[in-house]
Amino acid sequence: EVQLVESGGGLVQPGGSLRLSCAASGFTFSNYEFNWVRQAPGKGLEWVSYISSSGSTIYYADSLKGRFTISRDNARNSLFLQMNSLRAEDTAVYYCARGALQLGSDSFPTGFDYWGQGTLVTVSS
Amino acid sequence: EIVLTQSPGTLSLSPGEGATLSCRASQSVSNIYLAWYQQKPGQAPRLLIYDTSSRATGIPDRFSGSGSGTDFTLTISRLEPEDFAVYYCHQYDSSPYSFGQGTKLEIK
Numbered sequence: 001e002v003q004l005v006e007s008g009g010g011l012v013q014p015g016g017s018l019r020l021s022c023a024a025s026g027f028t029f030s031n032y033e034f035n036w037v038r039q040a041p042g043k044g045l046e047w048v049s050y051i052s053s054s055g056s057t058i059y060y061a062d063s064l065k066g067r068f069t070i071s072r073d074n075a076r077n078s079l080f081l082q083m084n085s086l087r088a089e090d091t092a093v094y095y096c097a098r099g100a101l102q103l104g105s106d107s108f109p110t111g112f113d114y115w116g117q118g119t120l121v122t123v124s125s
Numbered sequence: 126e127i128v129l130t131q132s133p134g135t136l137s138l139s140p141g142e143g144a145t146l147s148c149r150a151s152q153s154v155s156n157i158y159l160a161w162y163q164q165k166p167g168q169a170p171r172l173l174i175y176d177t178s179s180r181a182t183g184i185p186d187r188f189s190g191s192g193s194g195t196d197f198t199l200t201i202s203r204l205e206p207e208d209f210a211v212y213y214c215h216q217y218d219s220s221p222y223s224f225g226q227g228t229k230l231e232i233k
Contacts, residue, residue, distance in 0.1 A: 045224040095170075
């Protein structure tokens with residue numbers, strides 16, 4: 001059974017930092033692309049960041065302006081999001097979401113087929 | 126950047142009726158990489174449709190997707206009580222990936 005479990009959320013002051021983790025199980029983690037998606041309270045979904053299966057290709061939403069860093073540890077089946085210089089508008093539930101299967105140089109996109117339950121980040125003084 | 130605009134914002138229908146949800150892209154989604162998700166309160170989104178028209182595993186056949194270029198549609202043929210939720214379209218064709226703002230499907 002595919003499982004994605006996020007952790008690391010919590011209350012942080014403006015300007016502070018937080019590191020989110022996503023622990024994966026039930027599949028070969030190193031074969032898949034991953035993403036972070038967030039949802040502010042009562043709002044829609046916002047894509048945050050992407051990382052390829054090897055970690056060699058990374059994308060970010062323009063709005064983040066270099067404050068967030070995505071990474072992964074394929075040996076530990078884990079995905080991370082380092083968030084710095086946090087602002088009130090970063091308050092949201094953060095989801096990790098599995099993307100395309102990557103085998104060698106070939107990618108097989110199928111949307112974001114599995115999501116974690118989310119972890120809440122609250123930025124407030 | 127591809128901006129996705131969903132319509133209507135809210136759709137009020139009764140169980141048994143059919144629903145048509147629209148998603149318009151600001152530029153062509155060239156590789157059919159358009160997906161639809163369902164989200165219920167307090168839950169993570171669930172993938173319904175990927176690659177414009179392919180149903181995800183375990184999704185009933187009353188859900189179907191269609192479209193090309195800039196215009197995409199999610200159709201639910203006969204609404205069941207569990208179908209009332211918020212639906213999002215999503216393009217994973219080019220970075221930055223993006224989601225529509227959502228359509229809330231509510232019971233009339």
